[in-house]
Structures are given as structure tokens and as C-alpha cells.
Amino acid sequence: MTSAIAFSFARAGADRLALQDVLLASPAPGGALLRDLARAKGHDHAVRYLDRVWRRAVRKTGESEPIRERRDAVVALAELRTAIEVFPWAGQAGQTDRANLLFRLGMCERSGGMDHDVSQRQLALGIGASESTVKRSDKRLQAAGWLWRVQRGSSEGSSKWRLGRPVGGAVEVSSPVDHHRQGGHEAPGYLDGVNRRQASATEPAAPSQDPAELDFRLLSDLMGRDAFRARGLGRTCAEVLSALAHRDGQSALELAASTRRHRATVHARLARLLAHDLVVKVGELYHLADGVLDAPAARPQGNRMPAWRPADRWDDVAAELGVFGASYRQWCLYAFDRIAAEDVYRRVREHARPARPAAPITEADHEFLNAWSDQFEHTTTAMAA
Template identity: 30%
Template sequence: MHKLLVHGDQDSVYSSSTNQRGGKNTAASDHAWAMTRALAADAVRVGWDRASFVQVLVDGPYKAGHHARTIQHRRGYDRAAEWVRRAWDGAREYVRGTDRISSRQSFHAALASFRSRVERTPWRGLAGKTDLRNLIARMDICTRSGGWDHTVSERELAERMGCSRTTARSSNQRLLTARLLRRIDRGSATEGARWMLISPLHNSSHPRTTPQGPKAGGAMSGSTLIRAMSEADISSLAAAQLMHLDAFAHFGLGGSGLAIIAALAERGGQTVQELQGTASISRPTAYRQLRRLTELGLVLREGEIYGLSPDAVGGIGTPTPVCPEHVSRWAAAADRLGTAGTAERRRRMHDAHRASWVRERQRLAERRATASVGHLHPAEARPEYLNADGVPLNPSTGEAHEDLYVARDSRWVWHDIEAFVSY
């Protein structure tokens, strides 16, 4: 927040890619409003009062107050102060309606609420299932780190998600656009980028308003409540345990098969119609994946009801009259699906990329070290080309040249041009 106050939103974290109220000016106004609300919320948490916040933004030299000072220049100080006070009042109400994370226990409570929201949100399509994997992987990392901010590289994230690096990068961009993820920095040559997982859901839903307040005239002009969908329902813990396995690669069971197992792990005994909602998949996809899971012995069918085998999460199927050849582990399932070795090949490729980058860094470091050593100019007067009396010598013959002398910049200087030409 200190960086945001002094330097402004350099990474466009609070900007909106769509001009819902129309025009470039309104987009800039919405950007400044979101940034000011974020600063106001942090100022409320650290104990500022409203007068101090108004003075810092309007009278201070900080870049975050550029929009407020523009309003002051065009409409006067009172209008600018009113604009900042409105942002302060909204941020104060938001802070009062949320619980502050002050300990590790309170963070885990907030993370559990966020996990419940993710599990009960429909993630439709291939991109939706990929984003679900991304969030599940990041929630696992945040559980270990004990905070919303975490460090992970694209390659490590791809290995956790069970997808390619390009797919993980595209998913990151979608989550950044959806304001579920924020990039703190881009990392270094030896460490991954730092990210922050953003939870849009707190103990109570809060309104999000624009600088115009709750007025008519656009999708962003009124308050909107964030509510979870009650139809979708999966077990993210089961999905986190399975999504990196070869059996759930793109050409294997994929994200839809993972969603079916996660939905049945959360609540067994569902029909195809119920799985369409809980797993957020289409009817043809549900029938196709259920048929494959039944053939593997991982899903049991009784009439129209489907349920997992006793140890399906562990990859152990159950022989059925229709499918006597069940799988005994997930590696066997990957062999039967034709995706065995996908994760290992991905890890070897990533290790090769890392090793190549280490060699490239070493080469660049050696090149910089060589370049940092000072090389004399061809015209520099080197000590080995001078005799004891300081007279220049010909490096080829060793003869003295009276027509040369050393200037103040330590370079050769000829007394006349004819001697230079003859030399």
C-alpha cells in the first residue's frame, strides 16, 4: 500500500479492462476510484482518520492522489475532498463488515470459507476446469505458507496442476482478470514469482460501488452482492490429491473426470442429472466419463445411481460383472488410458529448461566478467612499448621512434602527419 500511495498503480492491478460505463475518461475514473478505495481500507485498518487521509491525497505529492488533485483543479477543493470522503466512508463500512486476519487460525478460517466458495462455484468448460485446478493448487500452497501471499513458478504450478506451462500461464491470466489473483512481483532467476490469492467472499457479502454511487445508468453504477452457487459441490481436497496424476492428463480422464470423482467424493449416490450440476459438466460428457470410470472399476452403478468404489480415490477399482478387469492403482489406469509417463516427461522437460537456464546464466556471468576487465585502446601507450628513457618503441622491430610521444591521455601522438603515413 505504501508503494501504491507513492508510485501509483504501476502494474494496473486496480484497472478494469472493460469500460462498462463507456469512454476512456470513465475507465480512468473507475481505476482511480478502485485504487483510492484500496488505500482508504488500509488507512482505516492502521488507524488513520478521514481528515488525514483527505489531506494526504489532495494536498500531498503522491501519485495515488493525482485524480483527486485533478478534480480539485477543475471543480475546486470541496468537490475533491467530497470525492475522497466518499471513498473513505465506503472503505470504512467494508472494513467494519469483515473480520481482520490477525492470526494463523483466523487465516485458516478465511481460507476454509474461500475453499467452500470455490467448491460451490460452477467451473464450466475446459478453461473452467483448468482454473479450478489452479486455485486448488494455490490453496494448497497457501495452507502450507499460512498466508494469502505465496511464491510459485509457472513450471512448479504446471506440475501441481498436471498441465503444460502454457496452459498454466493462460489460467493465471484469466484469474488475474477475474480479480481472484494478484501478482506481487515477477520473481528472479532463482525464485518464482510472488502471488496473492484474493478471496472475494468474507463472512458477510459486501457491496461494490462506483464513484457515482448507487445510481442508475450502467452495470457498474449499483451495488452487486457476491453469492455462491448452491448447485455445484465438489471436494477440493480429493481433487488436489489426484489432479497431478497421469490418469487425469488432457487426453486421459481430464478435468471433467476429475470433477466427477471430486463430486462423488463429496456426496456419493448421484444421478447423471445431479452430476451435471455438482460437477459442472454437460450431459454427454457426464455419460462418456461415467462409462470410462465404470470400465476402470472406479465408479459403481446401481440403476440410475452412481457412486465411487470403496478406495477409488486411491486408484483401486472394484471388479464388476460388466468390467471384471478393474485397475489396481492410478498408474495402471494411466496405462490403460494411454497417458502413462506424462508427468515424468513434463518434469524432465522442466528440469532440462532449468539446467539450460543455469548454463545460460553462467555464460552471461562469464561474459560480463570478461567485459568488465578493462581493455586498452589500440592507441594506448603500453608500458612494454617504452624504453627506459620513455621513448616509444616499434613493437615489431624494437626500434625507437622519435616522432612519437605520449600525450596526457596516455595515447600515442605523432609530431607530424608524414611520419604517421610513413609508419
Template identity: 35%
Template structure:
């Protein structure tokens, strides 16, 4: 169950300083019981402090104003930042153990506990009121963080959580072509998470595109427009070098219905309110598909964008989960429009994958052999389907799409690795700042930064050959060049959006 149960430890609890009577009657045995209920790492952190320097990273150095060099922080400021991180870590440990804010305060203010040295310093310098207010703020942040996470007790618990997430994905409607594409990308990440043994997993865009049977541009659009805003995926770390990006699967708590922009010129007659037309949405609010079958079919060439597409994937997976459905049922279980459902059913029937008995549709007996089978008495074994998906891809004109995609990705990987090896062969010298006996590395000047001798007052750029400012060019705050075109009439917000899109494209290429 998720941590942060309001009944067990609420951030709204009041802080009260221990009375003198309780201080006198409290013994060491009481403190040992409190520490014994915490993990060993938490007890060591409280009693001994941060001996390994785990929470000291970034506390004693920061980037300069220009963002180009690392400057050391003052000793007092660095120690304060380090102590705050230790205090926050202890608060998270207490929150995960279903403790209270009063217990946290007593643990931090115990004189023998090195982990509470920062809170004790605040108490001595600013008094009880400031110390209580500081611990209260840390506690609220810790409860919010712990309450948004889930405890993992065993590997079986992980598989149960992923199975529950798969069931939630299957019951969520994914309307529109954008939603169906996002479903394929999400199922690819779900398969990666199952292999990794948890929601945290590593995957590159190329790997995801090959698993989902989509292009990298389509995968990137699904990330930005549906999965990230909806809370289904979160990128924890951008991939660099030979390492892919690190992702975390969410529960989609922020998921909103995917809205499809209507055309300006439409051929449909608008609804008549007097006749109560179009009184309800065309698709239902719940879906019912077999995501396992969908995940196994989506990398095939037959379901590429110019082939059967994502709508056929949803219909096949819905008919595999619940055979004998009419068109209205399929519209409800797949969340696709009526026109798309009828068009896709006719195409699947022409290929011999589905048949109709009156108004009911069902899969042919051996349509999904080797992937899944809707017959109860059938035993699913890895085998070649009767029709053959290669033949379906050839009839749809999409044969060889997956092979060409993998070849293009392999060429991109080879070019990127060659560029990395070229850069590694020409290392740049980095300056080193010594602070409190530790070495802090200062990043060297990058190749796209201009030398300081080119800088001019007002942000202008000096031509080294003439010594005169170059019109149309400026120096950004990060030391890079900016070219301002006379025809460029974009606003600052538009330029910021364009810059973010360029950074995102560069990170995805890397």
C-alpha cells in the first residue's frame, strides 16, 4: 500500500516541544525502541550522521551566474545545505515507518544524534519556534514525497503491481489515432518494465520504436502529447552515450481524454438540439482489450501506419478478449469511432482474419495462432499463423518496414558511437577547485561556446579579424551565440518554446 497514510502520519500535526517532565523520565531504552523500528541505514544516519558523504553531493559547490564554471560555496552555506539534506532523509525514513512529526522532532533534537545536528543548530541560534517551524516544513515535504510512492516488499509484489497496471491500461479508453499510438508506446515500456522487474527501467527511443512498430518521431510525439502529461511515463534521466534513458511507469492519474481537433470544413451535418441528436459521446468511457496480444502483434509489418494500423490492433485484441461482439460492442471496448470500426472490420474480413455471423463479429479459428487463440479448447503454442503475417504485410504494401527501420537505427547508432569515440580521443582539460580537501571539477569550455575575447559590452560579438561588432549576433547568458534575423518576429515565449523543442530533439538523438 502507498506510504503516507493520513491516518498514520499527517503533515498537519502540530509540533510541541518536549516537556521537562518527559525529558527527565525518558530513558535510553525508549530511544532504542524508536530507533529499532527504523531500518539499519536510518538508525546509522541518525546516530552517526552522514559518514560516507552520500548527501554531500552538490552541497559545497554551485554553478556561477553565467553557468559556465563551478564556484565553491562558503563553508557555512555548504554545511547548512548538507545538514538540510540529511534532515530531509531522516524525515523520509520516519514517514515510511509510519511515524509522527513529534517522533521526528525528538529524534532530531536528541543531543547524542549526529544526524540531527542541523536542527539542533537551528534550535540554538533561532529558538524553539524557528526549529519547530523548520521541522514542520521538512515533514510536510517528506510526507508528500513518501505518499506519492509505493512500497515494494518482494518480487511477487512487483509483478502484482505491474499486472494491476496492465489491467488499468486495458480498461482505459484511448480514443483517436494519437491515443492508439500512445497505447502502443506505453505497452512497449510495460514490457521493458516486466523484464527489468520494476516500474523503473531503461529504454531508448529507437528500442521503443522497434518494439512498438512505429517511427521515432511518432514515439516522441506520444511521449510529449499523451504519456508524459497524462502521468503514464516519467523520464528520470536522459540517455547519454551507450546508456538509454531511464523511465518510470506511472498510474496515469493525470490522464485526460485525448481530444482530436475537428476540421474547419466538415461533411457531417451539425446536431439538432431540438431532436436531441448526438446526446452522448460515440465511444464509451471504459475499454476491454487483451494488451498481451496487442503487444505481440504491434511490431509486425502488417500493423504499420500505412498497413492495418492501430485500429486493427485494438479490434483483434478486443475480439480475442471477448469473442462474438457486434459493432456497437466493439466501439465501446476499443474506443474507436463508428466509421473507423466498420472500415477496419471490412478490411479484416477481406483478409480472412474475422468473419461475421449476422451482426456479431469474431476471429476466424486460426487467425491468431502462435500469438493467442479465442477458442477455449485451443492450446496456444508458438507456431506460424495459418494466413501468415508476412502475406498480410505484402497485401497491405508494408512488407520490410521493420527491417528498414532497424537498419536505419543501426546506422544512427554506429554514427553516434563514432562521434563519441572521436570526442573521447580529444579530451579537454578541466580545471579543479580544492574545497575542504575535496576536488571539485570545473567543466571545460564546450566547442559551441565562443572565446571570452569575442565578448563586447551589451552582449555584442566582436569579429576577431576586424575588431568590430558583428551585426545580428549576440552572446547568450550561457556563452553561446544567438543570431537575430531581421525577419524573425517571434515573441520571447515562442523563442523559448523553439529552444525547448530543439533541446528535446538533441537529447532524443543522443
């Protein structure tokens, strides 16, 4: 909490003395830790602790301009979206981390700031993943500097988060696949992938820093649909569709370069998309099928419950693959968990000892106390005599 407050002060252009006055000299709830340190170990110890927190916050915000109005926040969000889109996310974990950030970024763009409230269960439904997968993704993003948790969630509300950017090379940016280097069998197909893996054991491919060319807003919307879950079309199919939405009419090799995926993987995903009439092949080029983007990719805002019966083309594809209803079942499971948790919290509150306030003393109580005092003094005097 202290780090988050220091970060906000640094982004707003305030100085350390202003932060010290707010946290130490005022009864603000955010300064409870510093005031406890000052009482236990002295004022100087609390000030030294605050200095370390302040230096870390200034270092984190040193390469960005302070946000003083909404226009600055919009510019910062646009810069962050560019940074997320050009970052070379590698592997399945990278796909999950990118989907995680894109979902959070969409919430921040609607609210107009880096701060947002979201639970891990809500995030899991939004990107079509399990809760454990989202927890691992949040830990990776926090360690890399993309994400800060301002306040831990409770039974009364979701966690409070803030988006950030890695500063000073905090993240090792490298892509494990070089799409311009072809080793082993030159023809496209699964044999190329086998030989590439055998060749990479002795001579690894050089890393490539070229960004993916995708329609990232469409990709973020597709991630929450049942059709693109792990047992359905998969995330790479969503990337292929997003690449074609960004630039229609690409060959398989061009799609491999656009999605930053191996061409054997792209060939397999294109065959799956062709089987469901989502793309069409004209010569060596692939195009989006007519009406694919006419169906709404994202659920309507404010509708927290996923559809329980097919509503558009994406739901029909999910029903053909046998994965439709996964989001609805997951939502029901989370709802039952919340009901069970609320029941536990209720029983704990009922068994807890209530904090009973002291009863006020009435006039009758004063009369009784005065009479009892007079009788006590009279008895004591008689016994002494």
C-alpha cells in the first residue's frame, strides 16, 4: 500500500516531503504502517523506510511523464497498448500474459486510467482460461513490472490493480523462433517442425524482435469466446483470424511472420479454420470468409453471465466442436463458490462475539448509586463506632 501511494505521488509530480506529511503527520489509513514503525522503532527509522520506497517509486516512473489530467492518461494508455502489441510474447505462457494485459487494458481504456478493479475469476472468464492459469500469469506480470497490485481483494470487493511498464530491461525480450531461418526440411508441414527442433538442439535459432501484426482488439474479444478455448480452435486460430483481419489475403508464410508462430503450426490451424468455413483459400492466399466479422466477437458490456444457448456464429462453431457452454459452466461454478463463501463468512460473523456498546447511565441508575453510597457510609460509620 505504501509503494502504491508513493507511485501515485511520483506520477502526479509531488515531492517526498508531501508524501511524508500525508502518511506520517495525518491520520490517513494508508500511513498506518509508517506510523506503527515510528512508534515502535522511532521517527528516523520510519523516514528511512519511506526514503527507500520513494526512491523505488521515482525509479519506476522516471521514464514516463506525470499524469495530471485525462488527456495525459489517454496518451499513457495508448503508449502502453503500443508497448504490449510490439512486445515479443513467446510460447503459450506469453499468449496468456498478452491476453491478460489486453483484457485489463480494455477495462482501463473504458475507465480512463491505469487503475482498475478485477477479480481473478472475472479475468479467467474474460480470457477463456482457468483461475490457476490466471494466477500464474499475474505472478509473471508482477515480477516483470507490467502489473502492480494496489490492494488485495476480499469478500466485499475485487482486488485493485495498476498497469505499468518494465523499466531498465526488467524483462528479457527474445523470441524462440526465427521465421526467416529455415533449417532441415524446407517444405512446409510437420516434418519441418521435427527437423527444426532437432537442429535447434545443437544450433539454436537467432532471436527475432519483429512485432506481431494482428488486430489486437479483435484478438482480445475472441479470447473470451468458447470457440477459442484449449479444446476448441485454440488461441493460435484466434491469432490467425486477427492477422487476416489486420491485413486480408496472406499466404501461410506471411501468416507465420504476422503471428510470430511456426509455419507448421499455422498450416495446421489454417486447415482447422478451413474445415469450419471461417477462412477461404484462393490460390496461395487465405482470406476471411464472408460474414465472419459481422458476428459480435465480444459479449455485450454489463452482461456478466455468459450465454447458455448459441447466439451467433462463434457459438455455433463452439457447439460443433463440443466446447460450447464451458464459460457458462465456469461462471456457474464460480457463482456457487461465492455463495458457499458468503455462507461461511455469515456463520463466522454469527459465532463471533458481538461488540456490545456500554449501556448509558440513566437518572434511575444515579439515584440507586447515591442511595447505595449513603447506606454504605452509614453502615461503615456505625461499625467504626
